[in-house]
Every structure is written in structure tokens, then in C-alpha cells.
Amino acid sequence: MALLTLHDAVARYVEDGQTLALEGFTHLIPFAAGHEIIRQGRRDLHLVRMTPDLVYDQMIGAGCARALTFSWGGNPGVGSLHRLRDAVENGWPRPLEIVEHSHAGMAAAYTAGAANLPFGVLRGYIGTDLPRVNPQVKSVTCPYTGETIATVPALRPDVTILHAVQADRRGNVLLRGILGAQKEAAMAARRLVVTVEQVVDALDAPMNAVVLPGWLVTAVACVPGGAYPSYAQGCYARDNAFYLAWDEISRDRDRFRQWIDAHVLGTRDHAAFLRSLGVASTRDAMEVTR
Amino acid sequence: MALLTLHDAVARYVEDGQTLALEGFTHLIPFAAGHEIIRQGRRDLHLVRMTPDLVYDQMIGAGCARALTFSWGGNPGVGSLHRLRDAVENGWPRPLEIVEHSHAGMAAAYTAGAANLPFGVLRGYIGTDLPRVNPQVKSVTCPYTGETIATVPALRPDVTILHAVQADRRGNVLLRGILGAQKEAAMAARRLVVTVEQVVDALDAPMNAVVLPGWLVTAVACVPGGAYPSYAQGCYARDNAFYLAWDEISRDRDRFRQWIDAHVLGTRDHAAFLRSLGVASTRDAMEVTR
């Protein structure tokens, strides 16, 4: 495990053309990492995420992606992801190949990847048109009952990027709260990069906590607020107002470009990004306002 | 969820001829439940457990079982399970049908059962004789890579019995420490009976603790010390001396029968069992000696 700046972690491990998974289900979405990938101008990425959320909307709109594997592409609680729609409907800024699953299918695919199996099985996709548009969905026959069971090919990202609450100095990473498919995406990856709220001497991890051992972690970058506008349980809440505001910002290509230019390309790092939006606060100030 | 005495829970839910899984890997082995099943004279059980351990050695020796599904049948850290051996080698006290897996195969079978899949898949049993003696081990062909992947049929016990640290008054059960396949065996079961060290108002369960929701639990019985001579993390340690002593006790049919008569059939309940072995201590005494 290497303890790096986020800039260096992305520079070193994220390459054009890779299959990349930024996981975290609503919670702990690695926005800072997604923005750094935009800043460094990565292209032709195959993005994988159950819920693309705003982070992929931004990366797709910024032209980083050639393909997307996903299972639900909305702005949670708000509506559409307009940049994703613009890419799918109009090929802007470039055409986007989509590989579409159900949540259960994606979960099975990550689980299979984590387990080094070539495919995952589920009682899924029954009676739907998804297998018609996603030829990856196939089936096997149960050798005991003769039933037909759906299969999905394992997901094995070149790099998985997560955001987490804590890492210790050996790179052990504590996940806490809503996990989504973080653990499976981590275990399925060839490389694992984690941004964290803090690096500590000893994890605040009770027995049976969800801890990723440091020897599975390629790099850790300490990025406080790295999940904003998503949230980090026990650290800061989801900025629902930003999710609502994004609906307006992202509807229009020019307005989107201006936002990306001002807040992502025009900022040096995540701290500057947070300051540019006026949501940053020093830890001291946080202590007082909590 | 019903809060019952262990006597009543076994009387109500454990029936002759059932498929029964008492899980807990070395840790939290539900000995008290196994003894109560011996006391109530259940017969023709198909016992399922990764590691039969002393609890099934005792139940097999006492004549409860007609079949055993398992993956490692030793006295952990000591040697053989003599009652299991006597049943397999000599049919005493009755012949025992065995269904033998590897640990990975059992884990996949429980996981499949928990997920309501008819089979589990694993890269397993390669080059071994186990599929020759266990016709349940079959295979499927990966629809993507053409690889042959081993399959095991799902395990779906009629009743799974676990021991746990705490339950609250709604039957939510906290598992803590080494879990083995407890969670999967619980989710795979048609009925779930749990003995616990204590019933509390609120579980001592941090975020992401392993908690089985009360609505999945058929019955809870409060049985302090219910895992002895196995252990309950944070409550009492494993009685390694007993595991060593069992090697002698169980070698001889008569000595085994005397032990069962004296300590299991001759005791009313688990508290009396613990007293008969001289290991019982009141909670007050425990506080002082810890």
C-alpha cells in the first residue's frame, strides 16, 4: 500500500481505456476521485457503477467515458441524469456504449468477480427485455433441478476506487454505514485505490467491522470531504440541495461546461473544489457547529 | 419470534427425521441445544455441520442421527471424533450415511441455500476423489469461458440452530466474533432457533454488526453458557481441557454412555449440565474472577 496524494494516485494508477469502478451506493461516492480523473483528462474509460449518480454524469459529460456498465442511471430522489441522457440520446460529447443490468445482476457480477468465478448466477431478468439488449445476460441449467438460472459475466475492474471513513497507516480501510457493493467491487478489482476522510493510528473498528486489509489496497489518499456531495456516515451529511441544483446545472451543455470549468478543471484539488462551492469548513468550525 | 425455554423450543420445532444444522465454527457451537435434543430422544436426524465437532459426536453416539453432511470431522486440535468413527467404521450405535464435502463446498452450499438458489458454484474439488464418493458434486459449463465449474446442491435445513451472544426482546440476534457459516445457515433454514447468552433491551451492536432480524427468527431461548465447551467471545473461553478429555471419554462406548447418562440424560437442563461438570459459576462470581 502506498500513501499518496489523490493527484499522484490517479496519475499512477488510472489510465486511458481502463475499466474503472467507483463504487459506493448513494453513500461514500468517491466524488473527489472522479473530479481528479476529469482534471487529468482521462479518456476512453469503461465506467462501471450500479448507480452512475452525479459523479459519472460529470465524468461522462466531461468526455472521459466510452462505455458504461450500470443498473440504475438516475439522479436519486430528483430525476434524470441529463449528461448521461445526452450521451445516450445524442452522442454528446461522444457516443456512449451502455451495458445495462438490474441491481441484482450487477451485485451478482461483482460478487463473482470478487470470488474469481467467471460468472454469477441469479434468479433474475425473468420476463424482461434486458437480456434482449444486453447479450451478456445468459443462463445455465441447474444440474439438480433442471431449472434455468440467469447468469452474468463476472465484473473485474482494472481499478476500483472507493471512498471510506478511515485508513490506518498500514492501509487497512474501515467501511462503515451503507456499503452498497463496495466490498465486492474492491475484492473484484485488479487494483484498489481508496480515498479516506482520515488516516489514523488505529482504526475505530469493532469486532466484525467491514475492514479491507491493507495488503489488498494499492493506494490510499487522504481526502477529507472526498464523498461530497454524497456523504460519509458520522462525518457529514448528503447535500440534498446540491443534488437538486444539479438537475438545473446539468440540463444545459453550456451551463454544465461552465460548472465543470469553474469547479473541477478550475480548482487545484478537492479542498479548493469544496471552497469554490462554499461548503468547506475547517475541522475546528465543524466541532463548533455540530 | 417466540421467547421460549430451550426445552420448549426443541420440543416444538425439532422433529424426528428432520434435516438439522447446528452451526458455529469452533466458536458459538450450540452445545446446549444439541444436549437437549439428546435428552428429548430425537431420532433419524440428518445432521448438517461443516465441522461435526464434539456436539455431533455426542449426538451421533447417542443415536440421534441417520445421516451426516459435513466437511471436516475431527476433534479440533486434538484428533479423531471417536463416536463418529465408530458409527462410520462399525455402524454403532447405528449406521450413518455420510455426505462429504470440502469446506469451500459446504460454504457454497449454505450460501446457495440462503440465496434460494438450487445450487452453488465454486472452483473446487479439482483432482480429488470427493466427487466419486459424493454424487452431489456435479458441474456446469461457464456460458462465457467454457470452463467447467463445480456445483453443489443448496443446503436448506428444516431447522438451523445457532448460539449467539445477545438477543433483544424483539428477537433480533447479535452475532459477534468468528462467524463461520452461521449467517448463511440461518438464512438458508426454514426455521431458525437461537440460544443466547443474554436477552437484553437493546443489542450492543455497532453499525454494520452482524444482526439477524427478529422476524427471521422462529424462537429464542436464553441459555447462558450454551456454547460450553465451545466459547462465546467476550463471555467465556473455549474449554480446551474438555476437548482433550473428550478424546479419552469418547474412545470407549461404555465410558461414553456413562458420560452421556451422567451429564446429559441425567441433568435437567444446561445449567445442571454445567454444574455437573463443575464449570458453572454465577454471574457475580464471574465478575470477581475476571
Add this chain to the structure above:
Amino acid sequence: MTPPWTRDEMMTVAAARMLWDGCVCFVGIGLPSAAANLARHTHAPDIVLVYESGTVGTRPDVLPLSIGDGELADTATAVVPLPEIFAYYLQGGRVDVGFLGAAQIDRFGNLNSTVIGDYARPKTRLPGAGGAPEIASSAGQVFVVLKQTPRAFVPRLDFVSSAGFLEGRGARARAGAAGAGPQAVITDLGILRPDPETEELQLVERFEDVTVERVVAATGWPLAVAPHVNVVAPPTGDELRILRDLQARTRAAHARAIRVPY
């Protein structure tokens, strides 16, 4: 005369009443979440809410904006990895009721939440199926909540995201779906239920202030109507007050400014 409640409120109350105490409900965001929590705050205090984010038995004090809000984790019996929710809980047969919305529904309760127009060249790309395909097939039964218009209630879906009764007359069961399918569709005009034999949806209840004709006119196919169409009882004072309180608390909570440490 305008009733003292909105159509959304009536839908939410009607949906909440479908849930029984102790039932295990797989909840989607929006109206289903409001309905499930209204039920919990009224007649079903021991309803078990399961959100796909991995929170089991949550008791949120305010409604989540997203399916994975921190409030859900803080108040849950258990917070488990998402694959467990889909494999052990939903596919495992532990969920009694799944709640689904959609952009389009057909007469057999099949749903489209994926695309309007052709999949490869869509007119409107919708968010997609998410958890719906397996909720639709594996939950004990499904309740659909959807505003009734001819654009939404269509003779033919552009895309089948999740299966209702497929072509009806047992097609669903033959396809291998475990659950009983869409046993109720709660709209802003009334309630549809499948005919036991044909499995085609028919109007069985209407809201107090609408006519059967209006419901039929809001449907893109010739809607079957039950011999007796009952009237749904209007929201009680308690139901309205508790729902509005919940929504007021929710608005206040979600308006709070966020500060992020760095």
C-alpha cells in the same frame, strides 16, 4: 368541490393501507417510501422496511431523499452489503411486498422504467430498471404506484423492465417467477387488481371524487371494470396529519445546509 387533500396524498394513503403490521416491505424511494412510513406511523408500527441500499428494518424519522440516506443506516436493525439484500433477502423469499413505480404500465402490470422509444435510439432515456426486475419476480406480491394517464397506461410497452403477468393466463408463473406479481396498482384515481383468471388489471376501487368513466378515459387501453367498483374511503384526519407532519419534517431536514470538513 375540491377535496381537502391532494391526489398524491390520496395515493399515498391508499398505498399505506395496503400494508399490514409485520409485513416485510421492500421500499423504493418517493411515494412508496412515504406510504410505507405512513403505514408504520399509523396502523402498522411493526412493518419491516427493507431498502435496497442494504438497510433492514429501518425506522427513519424523516423520509429519505435517496435510497441510501444516512438516516436509514442510523435507524436500521442491520446494515448489510447490497448483494445480501438481493440474494438473501429478496431472492431468498423473505420479502412480502415489493413497491414499484414506472414510466409505463400495460394491462398485465408489466412495467417500463428503461426507455421511451427504441432502446438503441431512444426518444427518452429513463433511469432504468434498478432493483425492479427481481423485486417484480421475487417479492411475495407487488404493489405498483403510478399516476393514471393514457401516456403511462399504454396498450404496449416500449420496453419490459420488469414482469407483471406478461401475457396473462399463467404466463408469469410459467416463466418461473416466484412471487404472485402485481396484486394492486394504486393510481391517483383508484385501485386496479388483476382478474384471477385472465390476470388482466381491472378497476376495483375508485377515489371518492372521480367517476369510473374518468378512470377509463385515463387509461390507454379499454380498461376492464369490476362488476362492483367500491369507493376508497378518503384519508382520515389522522392519516393526513401524520403524512403532512412527516413531509414537513422531511423538508426541514433536507433543507439543512451541509458543511464539509477538510
Add this chain to the structure above:
Amino acid sequence: MTPPWTRDEMMTVAAARMLWDGCVCFVGIGLPSAAANLARHTHAPDIVLVYESGTVGTRPDVLPLSIGDGELADTATAVVPLPEIFAYYLQGGRVDVGFLGAAQIDRFGNLNSTVIGDYARPKTRLPGAGGAPEIASSAGQVFVVLKQTPRAFVPRLDFVSSAGFLEGRGARARAGAAGAGPQAVITDLGILRPDPETEELQLVERFEDVTVERVVAATGWPLAVAPHVNVVAPPTGDELRILRDLQARTRAAHARAIRVPY
């Protein structure tokens, strides 16, 4: 002249030396556990110990008697469900070294821990395979630890519990096993390693106080012997002291009387 160490100690020390700092080791109980922990207390402080009970990165102060002792959970980086250990860690290709014992071994490193005699009518029913079949196939490589006698080192196994090189000459790889198989067999007389081409085990190192002839005589097949058989360096004073301290602490800990609350 009797050396100032026992054969068990020599085996343990030799096995410990095979492990490198930072390697991920899937540990079985008994001698492998002693060896892995000796390595951790000597030249490999950052060795990662994984026990099949679900404890990852344990640093026990005393040796566990069972594979699932509480000490392992208390000192672990993570305590995970057992199916994860086998699926995500072992099958996932995250384990560098698997340590196995057995009742019988053949010239290709195939192991029997299941039965002596016929499976259906066994002379001796052994505990069984446990984790071994998949440790043998999935770990990066396997070290076998076994006392060398003609009864254990047999020309033909009564039962193949876990695969070594099967019939040799690439049979293992053709069968689809991911890992490199038994790259060392540490006995109480010396160390065997597979010939790179035939994959048959051959004696490559002997302990100081034994002759090649004695090792050959202790083997139930005509043992292949490397052109140069090196001598394993005897245990150092540090190795012996640390191992004996570990075992003394272990004995003391396991002798403690247990009291159970009721």
C-alpha cells in the same frame, strides 16, 4: 549425539523459514500454525495469517488450539464470514501460500486426509478434507508438512483428498488448478521439492543429523534424490528460544480453567 532440538522443532523451523515477510499465508492448525507464527516472530513480522475460520491478519500471542480460537478474532485485522474466506480470499487468488498436512502423500504431492482403506468400509476414518481441496488448488503455492515414514509416504493413496501434481507432467495445470501446487514438502528428515519437468517430488535438503539413505528408507516409493542434497541449517538459538517461548505461553494459556456464567 542427540541434537539440542527435537524433530518437531526442526520441522517447524524449516517450515517457518519458507515463509517470507509480507506473504499471505492460509494457516492450518498444529505445526503450520506454529511455523507461521514463528516466522512472524522472527524474520517475517508482516506476514499475513489467514485462518479458515474467517480471521484475516491475525497476530495471536499464543498458538490457537483450534482453528477458531477467540485469540484469533481478538487480534485480527478483519473477522469475516467463512464463505468469504473461501470465495473472496482463497478462490479469489489472494493467498500466496497454503500449508497442508495429511495422513498420506504420494510421489506427486497428492494428499489423503480422508480415509485409510476403502471409503465405504474404512479401516480408519480420518477427519476428512476440510479446507484442503481448495487450498491445494487455489493457493499460489502449497507447503506440505508431514513426518516421513513409509506408512505416510505411500506409492498409492487410498483416497485423493487434495490434488498435488496428480500424475505429474502438467496434469495438475490441465485439470484447471490455479496455483502452482506443492512446491515444498517439509518432513522431519528434510525437504522435498518437485522436479520442474516430471513434477515428481525429490529430496533436495536433509537435516544435519540424517543421511540420504535414511530419508529414502523412510519413503514408501523409490525416492528421487537431487544431484546435490544440501543440509538444512540447524535451528538458531533465537529460533529455538522464540518457538519454545511461544509454546510455553500456549501451554499456560490453554491450561487455564474455564468458568461459565449461568
